Amino acid sequence: MKNLDPNMTHAEIKLSMIEDILQMDFNKAGKKNFNETFHFFLDLNDEIDRVTAVTEVNNLIFFSALGMPESFLIEDIETTFKENVFWSDYIHIYFIKDEEEITLLLRFNIAADNNDEMNIKFETNERLYILKNQKLSRISDTKAKRYIEDFKELYDSRNFNPDQSMYTQYITFDYTKVRKNFKEFPAITQLLTAAKNDPLNGLLRLNTILQIDRTYCKDPKTPDNDVFYNIGNMQP
Structure with missing residues (x-):
């Protein structure tokens, strides 16, 4: 399957995907290979421009009934990253609700997608962290x-x-994107709560955006001081 130009519009991406689907031999590919192939299209682990970030933050109004916080602040996230960087390949960030508030759960493991939405299970070699205070x-x-x-x-x-x-x-x-994009992280890291359209079906979905000073980034595209990154592939 060919790589996509990151500057393509959603409409252009969809047309390219349809073309690839029509050319795919499902008998040879099988469901597993099909899912792994199309994981590429949901790869949103890269820098976005300020206009896109503002649009997605404003989209959160659609989910206002949930009472989501506008952002999540995380102290010393780099320590947690370093504790897991040598053995884990992925960071899965869950929206959760504990006894007091909506917050985040960070799950470190080696699987891109190993969670059954209806039957949540964790392996013994995984690490789970809750964000509190x-x-x-x-x-x-x-x-x-x-x-x-x-x-x-x-x-x-x-x-x-x-x-x-x-x-x-x-x-x-993807942990490789952490190593690729960032030198280090600030004392307090901010994840903006946002909502974006799923590139596969166009439906609006909750997402998070990392807002970070350019001094922490290896090769930011924007000349601005603030750099924005889409944090990840929305699941399921």
Whole structure:
């Protein structure tokens, strides 16, 4: 499958995808290879311009009934990254609801997508962290599962139109992009809460955007001081 020009519009991407689908031999490819191939199209782990970031942040109004915070602040995230950088390949960032608030769960493992939305399980070689009071701390599998399910219950209770939007359980960020894009992270890292259109189906989905000073980035495209990155592939 050919690579896509990052400057292509959503319409152009969809037309290219349709062309590739029509040319694909499903008997030879099989479901697993098909899913792995199309994981490429949802690769959103790269820098975006300010206009796109502002648009996606403003899109959050669609999900206002959830009461999402405008951003998540994380102290000393670099320490957690360094603790897991040599063994994990992916960071999965979940939207969760604990007893007090909507927050984030960070899941480190070696699988791009190994979570059944309806049957949440964690492997013994994974590490889970909850964001509380701007700090990341380890959390048990049992609590993590419950908090993920509680956020899904909250989302379902708001009865969003399925023709307009889609549930985002977690967002996958490729660890190689962390090493590629960033020198280090500030004392407090900010993830903006946003919503973007899924490039595969056009439905609006919750997402997060990293806002970071350019001094922490290896090769930012923008001349501005603030650099914005889409954090990951929206799942499921």
